[in-house]
Amino acid sequence: MQIQFKATKRVEQGTGASRRLRRAGQIPGIIYGSGDVETIALDHNELYHLLRKEAFHASILSVDVDGAKQAVLLRDTQWHPFRQQILHLDFQRVDASQKIHLKVPLHFANGEASPAVKLGGCMISHTITEVDVQCLPGNLPEFIEVDLANLQAGESIHVSQLPLPAGVELVAHGEGDPVVATAVTVKGAVAEEGAEGAAA
Structure with missing residues (x-):
């Protein structure tokens, strides 16, 4: 079963914009790989629970960015030094023909x-x-x-x-x-x- 989650495109960049996102219960993230780098925002609670699943770290994931689905791998997670808070997520696009x-x-x-x-x-x-x-x-x-x-x-x-x-x-x-x-x-x-x- 493929794990799916939603994200939205993030327009505002920078530290201030990221802080505002986190205060609103969102996580800044990026999707890179073949094609353009996309900056995204994700729901903190949804991703916090998904990150506790072993399969989330070792599976092809499906992210729905404003209605467009992409196959990705989780590549990096940044956590707050002492709070149970995710600060940033990195995903890599997956090409079905590339190892x-x-x-x-x-x-x-x-x-x-x-x-x-x-x-x-x-x-x-x-x-x-x-x-x-x-x-x-x-x-x-x-x-x-x-x-x-x-x-x-x-x-x-x-x-x-x-x-x-x-x-x-x-x-x-x-x-x-x-x-x-x-x-x-x-x-x-x-x-x-x-x-x-x-x-x-």
């Missing part, structure tokens, strides 16, 4: 059912919670699932083992194959095993 580069969240599944937890007394540590991907807009996944069902004590799952949807590539940063999740033995479980061995 995009975006961070996608990881969803961890079946951790409690893994042998590492059930039999090994381990805790599963999530080292990475999102990955950089590159793909055409139509192939963008909302998230990538990491199945922990077969994770054994002392084992790890690496980025190279992630199941990627068709048309989606990982964007590598530096060398190596980063760890996504690892089964860590809990100290109490180690002490318990040692005590059982001594008793035997």
Whole structure:
């Protein structure tokens, strides 16, 4: 399901105009990319609630600017230093024929059912919670699932083992194959095993 929201074209520019917008419950923003840069105003309450959704940060969004819909990605959010107030939003237009580069969240599944937890007394540590991907807009996944069902004590799952949807590539940063999740033995479980061995 595509997330949609409304905006209006903003004519007045500058700090004073932005302050007046915020006092009126609006947020100044821009849309850039192919074509002209558009300055827009958005409803603060609507966007505040949308920003709390994980999918809003990793999906193709549909913004209706005065009746004209555009496909965009959220690229930057500026917040007030201590108030729960959004100060500015940046969106980038999306071209269906051009690949995009975006961070996608990881969803961890079946951790409690893994042998590492059930039999090994381990805790599963999530080292990475999102990955950089590159793909055409139509192939963008909302998230990538990491199945922990077969994770054994002392084992790890690496980025190279992630199941990627068709048309989606990982964007590598530096060398190596980063760890996504690892089964860590809990100290109490180690002490318990040692005590059982001594008793035997």
